[in-house]
């Protein structure tokens with residue numbers, strides 16, 4: 166029996182800029198299973214949030230093509246009423262910045278209570294309070310009765326993020342999308358929040374999509390990883406394979422730009438450039454080609470597709486086969502390390 170909660174096929178999400186539509190998500194296909202964390206990584210502007218918002222149906226003016234199946238139902242272009250029902254019940258999102266996502270004028274109890282009410286109008290005030298306290302306990306808030314009465318600005322960043330998670334899991338969604346959930350937090354709190362998300366995933370059998378810039382977070386929390394560049398997935402594999410045998414030049418460049426903790430002389434290969442803006446994205450050929458001009462044109466495919474190079478490991482374009490880091494990509498030599 167398939168345990169896939171989410172199946173995306175050839176998704177294309179385009180935004181209208183002046184008189185034209187430009188795809189921020191282009192030809193994305195992926196699957197998320199129960200009790201699995203899929204990390205989505207990539208530089209700023211690569212389309213991670215646009216993809217997450219597409220899944221949640223939060224783009225109000227974008228053009229969406231392709232299919233997004235949530236528990237077998239295609240939600241692309243589903244009427245807002247039906248989509249609202251799915252949100253919260255079947256899927257929920259944890260946003261990057263809880264201070265802007267939470268309502269500053271409502272107490273914690275009222276905000277979590279509102280999420281509960283959205284999906285069960287019959288819930289009495291008494292039952293609601295009990296469930297709010299239970300949820301606050303679940304997300305590790307030490308004095309839930311006290312926190313119930315507080316407003317977002319009275320809480321620390323870590324506590325606010327826990328409240329956001331409590332809202333997100335209020336209706337036991339099967340799919341949780343977390344968009345940079347720990348970026349605003351310091352390292353210790355970050356580890357606690359990620360640990361909490363992991364525990365919840367296992368307890369509730371949830372499928373999680375974790376969007377992050379942080380490869381350390383990926384290594385610790387993800388089961389599988391999708392690397393996005395310029396709106397497309399360029400590589401997808403289980404986390405072990407991706408770190409051990411990264412193939413796409415972009416993945417290799419991301420991984421090579423982090424210093425290894427145990428080496429004395431790290432060579433940090435940095436590929437210059439940034440993700441082009443939406444209007445300037447190359448729509449033909451390999452989108453990463455401009456950033457690796459030392460690789461011959463023939464190495465690239467004309468219409469790069471994802472190829473399965475080993476079971477479950479997919480790479481876009483054939484250029485990876487001839488890719489190497491030239492000397493000039495070595496930016497610095499660090500001498501950190503222990504021996």
Ligand SMILES: Nc1ncnc2c1ncn2[C@@H]1O[C@H](COP(=O)(O)OP(=O)(O)OP(=O)(O)O)[C@@H](O)[C@H]1O
Pocket residue numbers: 180181182189207208209210211212213214215216441442443
């Ligand atoms: N509503 C919109 N209208 C027009 N362009 C948009 C819109 N939302 C996103 N974009 C553009 O789509 C591209 C992808 O943006 P997106 O926010 O998804 O990137 P990201 O990978 O999530 O980046 P970050 O890590 O900075 O959040 C960018 O070029 C961005 O400017």
